[in-house]
Structures are given as structure tokens and as C-alpha cells.
Amino acid sequence: MHTSTTKQRLIQSFLELASKEGMGNISLSRLANENNITKATIFCHFSSRDELIKNMYAYCDTIRTQQEISLEGDARAVLDRLVRHWIEFYTIAPVSYFYRIVSEQQYTDNLAKEKSHALWSMFYGQSQVVLETLADSHRLEIEELDLATIMFSSTIKHFIDEEILTGSDEDDWQIDRFLSKFCTLFTSSPGKGPQ
Numbered sequence: 001m002h003t004s005t006t007k008q009r010l011i012q013s014f015l016e017l018a019s020k021e022g023m024g025n026i027s028l029s030r031l032a033n034e035n036n037i038t039k040a041t042i043f044c045h046f047s048s049r050d051e052l053i054k055n056m057y058a059y060c061d062t063i064r065t066q067q068e069i070s071l072e073g074d075a076r077a078v079l080d081r082l083v084r085h086w087i088e089f090y091t092i093a094p095v096s097y098f099y100r101i102v103s104e105q106q107y108t109d110n111l112a113k114e115k116s117h118a119l120w121s122m123f124y125g126q127s128q129v130v131l132e133t134l135a136d137s138h139r140l141e142i143e144e145l146d147l148a149t150i151m152f153s154s155t156i157k158h159f160i161d162e163e164i165l166t167g168s169d170e171d172d173w174q175i176d177r178f179l180s181k182f183c184t185l186f187t188s189s190p191g192k193g194p195q
Contacts, residue, residue, distance in 0.1 A: 007045040010035060011059045012094060014052060019097035023053070023105055057111055060098040071130065075139040076183045082130055083156055083175055086123075090160050099164050120157070127153035140186040148186060155182075 013035055017026045028049055032039045046052040067089075069082050090099050102119065105112035128149040135142040142148045155178055159171050 004045065006037075006041070007055075008059070010042060010045060010052070011056050015056050015060070015094055015097045015101070018056075019100045023101060023109075028052075054111070057115060060094070060115070063095055063098070069130070071133055075134045075186075076179055078130065078134060078139070079152075079179050079183065080175075082126070083159070083179065086156060087160060087163065087175075091163050096164050099160070103161065103165060120153075123153040123157050124149060127156070135186075140183065142186050152182060 010031065014026060014031055017031065017034060028039050028042050032042055042052070046055065067085060069078075069085055071078055089095060098115075099119070102112045102115045106116040107113070128145065131140065131142060131148055131152060132145055134140040135145065159175055162171060
């Protein structure tokens, strides 16, 4: 997405303000004041507030992580790296701003609903690929891949939701406990740790 510096700054500013105060609470006048410009300047870049919002979503679609997750090691180590990567990526601005807006707006805004669905699909898809790889390499024994994927991705999304939406970052012990129990559940020999 090619944007001018001012246009990008307005998008980023709107994203941050809307995340903190709710999208419905941020007027174009407020955005202009926050950026020390006139409201007319905003209209030089966006024909309407709706266009600004569409541009904000498009901008957020361009934010990607380039980090690859190593699938080397035992199942517990691989899953821990995946979870830590997701938490780090989704809880740092501007992605955390986008995540909060989508989570809060998905019930009243169709575009936010689409983005929320896309996020869930990403969690699910990446989880399934990693779990399938761990099962194929016999590091986990998973008979029902879809069920294991739903369990894993839903729980990790819950941890991310907790950190972003409530500000709770005290869940390391919960993540460790979940990963240990998950790996134990899907280990070939009861009582034996993940391979």
C-alpha cells in the first residue's frame, strides 16, 4: 500500500487512538487536533471517515512478521516457540492496536468481523501445520488433528486476548502449564514426557 507520510501518520494515529478509546469515540476533528493539522488536511487524504477506516484496515493487512519458527527439538520446545512468537507479535504496537479494534468492533462492523475471522483462520491454520508436523515426526501422537488444533489455537488465542484486552501479562505460568498438559495428553506413552 503506497501512502504519503502524512496519510500513513494519520492512519497510525487513528489506529492508536481508536484502540485506546474506541473507534466510535474518535472524530476527524479529534484526529486533526492530535496531529496538529486542520480537518481539511485530513480530507486531502481521505474523502470520508469510512475511507480512513478502510485504509486503516488495509494498512494493518500489510503488517507481517518475517520471523520463521524453528520446528527443531521436542514438541514442547516447538510449541513454546510458536506461542511466544504469537504473543510477542500480537502484543506489540501497531498489531496490538489492530487486534484490540477488531476484537471490539467485530460484532458491529462487517469489515472488523472479516478481519477477526481472518485472524482466527491464521491461528487455526498455523496451529494445524505445526501440530501435523509434530504428529508426522512422531513427537506427538494426535489421532484427531482437527480437535487438537481447535484446543491448541483456541487456548493460545485466549492468552493473547487476555494480554491485549485486559492488560494481564501474568500468564507465563498458565502457558507453561497448558503446554505441558497438552504435550502430555498427546504423547504416545502415558506418564512419559513429550519426545
